[in-house]
Amino acid sequence: MPLSEKIAPNIPFLRRFARALCGNQSSGDAYVAATLEAIVADPESFSSNQDPRVALFKTFLKIWQSLEINQREEAPSANPAAAAERRLERLPPRPRQAFLLTAVESFSPDQVQAILDVSPDELDRLLDAAGREIARQVATDILIIEDEPIIAMDLEALVEGLGHSVSAIARTHREAVTAVKQKRPGLILADIQLADGSSGLEAVNEILGGVEVPVIFITAYPERLLTGNRPEPTFLITKPFQPDMVKAMISQALFFDTRAHNQGEAA
Structure with a gap:
């Protein structure tokens, strides 16, 4: 050629x-x-x-x-x-x-x-x-929806290592929805399959019905998200994940999120 x-x-x-x-x-x-x-x-x-x-x-x-x-x-x-x-x-x-x-x-x-x-x-x-x-520039509060304690702790360490704060760690659909009502996050890290058999995807969909916030799904079941139906997640990480991939995805999600820009510039 x-x-x-x-x-x-x-x-x-x-x-x-x-x-x-x-x-x-x-x-x-x-x-x-x-x-x-x-x-x-x-x-x-x-x-x-x-x-x-x-x-x-x-x-x-x-x-x-x-x-x-x-x-x-x-x-x-x-x-x-x-x-x-x-x-x-x-x-x-x-x-x-x-x-x-x-x-x-x-x-x-x-x-x-x-x-x-x-x-x-x-x-x-x-x-x-x-x-x-x-x-x-755009430090924010991040909600972690994850039922495995060790994984949740790892994600919390990654988030705080980048300079963000963890608003809450939710293990179930109900805990996730309640956490957002108590403190609105600037980003959500969400698993799909949760401790009580509830769905992190359903929790996120309910949350997004009331607030706009970027979401990164971190899951061992990507096929449950990539169905070909809209809307599909913009940010998806497959378990087991690499810490550097999670860090890069958090930076990417916040950098290109208009709301984060506006908040950062106002600050």
Whole structure:
């Protein structure tokens, strides 16, 4: 396949990434153009052994990182209509790249490691740094709906480690609904099968009938959610889960939640 045919389908994704990374489309497009010019000038530098999208993003970031100005932390934008952009600007450059590659572009951890040329441990540190900064900006109360005590304790430690608070740990449908009435959370982590045989999914549906809040389902039974019927969950983690995956998903859910943005900006 000609090199142009490998690259062309991925350019819209690169433009999206470049805009988020640079803060505006015109600056992002300038880097995209420089990336394409570099590939045309030296096609051998474009790795044929990698997925074309991975290779394209890796080439882009080599060019972007080659300028010292892009290694500095930026002053937040004063544009009141650009809440997401302001939050991105507050992330240090490398954690920002790792976060965007995983949360926005949906690259796998192995692919992100290849793009950034980092080890698994270094990627974990970058994502952890991004998660902590996002939590600092939109710290919130999180309701955990989980009937297994050890898993609930693990989730509580993850939540608090990121800088959030746990509003309650509910083991049943009734406890979950009651907990929300007592204190409205900014995020819900929910299992499906609960201690008394009740359903975490039904509890969440009842809660969402009265309040709007992002939900992350953490379950050993994903097939009960992915039925092909709408609505389906935006955020889903399968048990047994990796702690770093949960942290990244919490950061992603809060970062892109409009209500969290508004609360954070008001604070």
